[in-house]
Amino acid sequence: xxxxxxxxxxxxxxxxxxxxxxxxxxxxxxxxxxxxxxxxxxxxxxxxxxxxxxxxxxxxxxxxxxxxxxxxxxxxxxxxxxxxxxxxxxxxxxxxxxxxxxxxxxxxxxxxxxxxxxxxxxxxxxxxxxxxxxxxxxxxxxxxxxxxxxxxxxxxxxxxxxxxxxxxxxxxxxxxxxxxxxxxxxxxxxxxxxxxxxxxxxxxxxxxxxxxxxxxxxxxxxxxxxxxxxxxx
Ligand code: CA
Numbered sequence: 243x244x245x246x247x248x249x250x251x252x253x254x255x256x257x258x259x260x261x262x263x264x265x266x267x268x269x270x271x272x273x274x275x276x277x278x279x280x281x282x283x284x285x286x287x288x289x290x291x292x293x294x295x296x297x298x299x300x301x302x303x304x305x306x307x308x309x310x311x312x313x314x315x316x317x318x319x320x321x322x323x324x325x326x327x328x329x330x331x332x333x334x335x336x337x338x339x340x341x342x343x344x345x346x347x348x349x350x351x352x353x354x355x356x357x358x359x360x361x362x363x364x365x366x367x368x369x370x371x372x373x374x375x376x377x378x379x380x381x382x383x384x385x386x387x388x389x390x391x392x393x394x395x396x397x398x399x400x401x402x403x404x405x406x407x408x409x410x411x412x413x414x415x416x417x418x419x420x421x422x423x424x425x426x427x428x429x430x431x432x433x434x435x436x437x438x439x440x441x442x443x444x445x446x447x448x449x450x451x452x453x454x455x456x457x458x459x460x461x462x463x464x465x466x467x468x469x470x471x472x473x474x475x
Contacts, residue, residue, distance in 0.1 A: 244289045244290070246288055249291065249293045251298055253274075279305050294322075295321070319339060319342060321344060366378075369404045372443070383397070399419075403463035
């Protein structure tokens with residue numbers, strides 16, 4: 243059974259989330275402040291954490307960064323009352339994977355959690371999107387059967403996007419994954435690297451299908467659903 247830790251200090255909100263996740267068959271753990279959240283996450287090792295940001299004792303950002311410092315890579319979805327981009331970017335930079343802004347649809351949140359867990363349980367060795375085929379073992383990209391040359395940095399970046407497909411990625415996250423915490427890589431360099439990657443995977447780089455810009459936040463890789471999988475056909 244999948245275990246979800248829900249961290250929320252508003253009783254009505256917590257109860258609503260708890261009921262919905264239980265009804266979907268999750269084993270639900272709860273915490274009402276940051277200190278309790280951290281202790282529970284470390285002890286119980288949930289499969290996913292829904293983390294409110296404004297919390298007593300220790301806020302959600304601190305919980306997030308403590309968990310990452312301890313090497314825990316559990317997926318964290320922030321629940322944020324504010325849709326201020328700077329708060330979202332801060333949370334993502336501290337190691338959260340995604341966010342929802344309140345008020346949110348419980349149905350959408352459940353779908354997002356489900357997608358997260360499914361994705362995590364099945365990291366494929368080969369990714370296919372459009373006419374691209376990425377082989378992780380061979381570290382190659384082919385497009386319509388033709389080899390496309392990627393630098394090691396470009397390959398790392400593409401793999402990061404694929405692994406975190408559907409998730410927002412900030413420039414800092416991209417920088418630290420691809421280049422480490424290099425002070426010599428500027429925001430402009432990252433934008434340039436994204437442009438180059440787009441030119442190698444997008445049919446029309448000026449109108450990206452896969453590698454989207456999210457204004458004031460960063461980037462998101464969207465994997466199209468293969469047509470063959472459509473239930474209505
Ligand atoms: Ca709160």
